[in-house]
Amino acid sequence: MxxxxxxxxxxxxxxxxxxxxxxxxxxxxxxxxxxxxxxxxxxxxxxxxxxxxxxxxxxxxxxxxxxxxxxxxxxxxxxxxxxxxxxxxxxxxxxxxxxxxxxxxxxxxxxxxxxxxxxxxxxxxxxxxxxxxxxxxxxxxxxxxxxxxxxxxxxxxxxxxxxxxxxxxxxxxxxxxxxxxxxxxxxxxTFCFLHELEMLIQHDLIKGGDINNAIVVVDKPIDSEELAKLAKVFNRKEINVAPQGILNNIELRHQNExxxxxxxxxxxxxxxxxxxxxxxxxxxxxxxxxxxxxxxxxxxxxxxxxSRKHVKVYDPNMKPVYDTVQIMNILPHRPPMLLVDKILELTKTHVVGLKSVTMNEPFFVGHFPGAPVMPGVLQIEAMAQTGGILVLNTVPDPENYLTLFLKIENARFKDKVLPGDTLIFRCDLQAPIRRGIAQMKGIGMVGDRVVVEAELMAQIVKYKES
CATH class of the missing domain: 3.30.230.20 (lpxc deacetylase, domain 1)
Known part of the structure; x- marks a missing residue:
């Protein structure tokens, strides 16, 4: 229940x-x-x-x-x-x-x-x-x-x-x-030791302190003059030390209070x-x-x-909304800078794209050839291209538009992306597109692991007449 x-x-x-x-x-x-x-x-x-x-x-x-x-x-x-x-x-x-x-x-x-x-x-x-x-x-x-x-x-x-x-x-x-x-x-x-109490008083703290709302443990010898000073601080006629070492003979509510x-x-x-x-x-x-x-x-x-619970794991073998050829009909990018192979989901507010990372990628030739790792900047680029599909889907002739970066914020790289990984990106609109400007939150996943995330702002601009 x-x-x-x-x-x-x-x-x-x-x-x-x-x-x-x-x-x-x-x-x-x-x-x-x-x-x-x-x-x-x-x-x-x-x-x-x-x-x-x-x-x-x-x-x-x-x-x-x-x-x-x-x-x-x-x-x-x-x-x-x-x-x-x-x-x-x-x-x-x-x-x-x-x-x-x-x-x-x-x-x-x-x-x-x-x-x-x-x-x-x-x-x-x-x-x-x-x-x-x-x-x-x-x-x-x-x-x-x-x-x-x-x-x-x-x-x-x-x-x-x-x-x-x-x-x-x-x-x-x-x-x-x-x-x-x-x-x-x-x-x-609450409780404190006598030496702490003296330090607090010197630093003008415990202005509201009183031996009725704090147990003061006497952890050092104290003479009558010091007791008189404490009595003055706490507006008392006198303060004493009980046999058990507690100021003012206060009665403990529990032995181990x-x-x-x-x-x-x-x-x-x-x-x-x-x-x-x-x-x-x-x-x-x-x-x-x-x-x-x-x-x-x-x-x-x-x-x-x-965050793991809210990450949906996508089937890379599902029937795509767009395959590579169809993507090239929308995006102006071409190999080796085309970094999206499939679009798996597409709605008015989100898009899911897939990039198969193989050892044949041209960037592995120079990026740690002995221990190849997909560069983080290219992961962001692939995410942006995925988001570009979402933005360009709002115009009737996407082939005549470009998607330009305006801002990248809060980019985080959480794990390596290696040859053989299938990298899946999801981009969600954070607000309605206004004046061609889109704000998106993107994540990149390998299986159920989030490997990269970022907030992107992009603008679609017309670069040729239809």
């Missing part, structure tokens, strides 16, 4: 101070349509720019995760995104009237309580999961960071932290399914992949930078697999 996407029933707001900026902000979760995903909208800025919660939009991971798009940024998004993933909400538009999400109590629980209060609505579209197909690894040896995503028909997390600290030591946290998030992980607050919060951060950062994941994520010593790098690796794999 397919799981349906869901959003929330009604808008719901939370207000608070940003951890690093110290600016007060109100954040409103709004229902959103199917396949919308997570988006932030900066309602305090002109034009109310929207920022997609996408790993490609991450611009900073120094003390949290910041995303930027359309000239606007939102900082510390991970706790909010973790709450949405934990509640299995797919589509939400998040309005924010400041540069940073409210830190609240340093956990995801206030966001979950707000979302639950709004209620949920199942939508018609099925939820599309990305199933981890095989072990995906990421590591940073210098920081002793190791991550792996493994195939599993659920969303399981295991996290280990080890800070070489006598206070924290080594800690582990795990959930066996995402439904455990609310009870086991959501309430766990720091490890659980690291797991929370990972879930939030991996939400930036853009699609719910099915798999088991194991991580040792994760941080925001590593989480984002890992998310980019997973997203790249998703994009690669999706």
């Amino acid at each position: 397919n799981v349906k996407q869901r959003t929330i029933k009604a808008p719901v707001s939370v207000s608070g101070t940003g951890l690093h900026t110290g600016e007060h902000a109100t954040m409103t979760f709004n229902p959103a349509p199917e396949n919308h995903g997570y988006k932030f909208r900066r309602v305090d800025l002109p034009g109310k720019p929207v920022i997609d919660a996408d790993v490609d939009n991450v611009t900073d991971t120094s003390r949290g995760t910041t995303i930027t798009q359309n000239g606007a940024s939102v900082s510390t998004v991970e706790h909010v995104l973790a709450a949405l993933v934990g509640m299995e909400v797919d589509n939400v538009l998040i309005d924010l009237d400041g540069p940073e999400t409210p830190i609240m109590d340093g956990s995801s629980m206030p966001f979950i309580q707000a979302i639950e209060g709004a209620g949920f609505v199942d939508q018609d579209a099925d939820r599309e999961y990305y199933h981890i197909p095989y072990n995906i690894h990421y590591s940073e040896p210098d920081r002793k960071v190791d991550m792996v995503a493994m195939p599993l028909d659920d969303y399981r997390f295991t996290c280990m932290v080890d800070y070489n600290s006598p206070v924290l030591g080594s800690q582990h946290a795990s959930i066996s399914t995402i439904s455990e998030f609310e009870k086991e992980i959501a309430s766990c607050r 720091p490890a659980r919060h690291k797991l929370l951060d990972m879930i939030g950062d991996l939400a930036l992949v853009g699609v719910p994941i099915r798999g088991h994520i194991m991580a040792a010593r994760p941080g925001h930078a590593a989480n984002v790098a890992f998310a980019k690796r997973i997203k790249a794999l998703i994009k690669k697999e999706r």
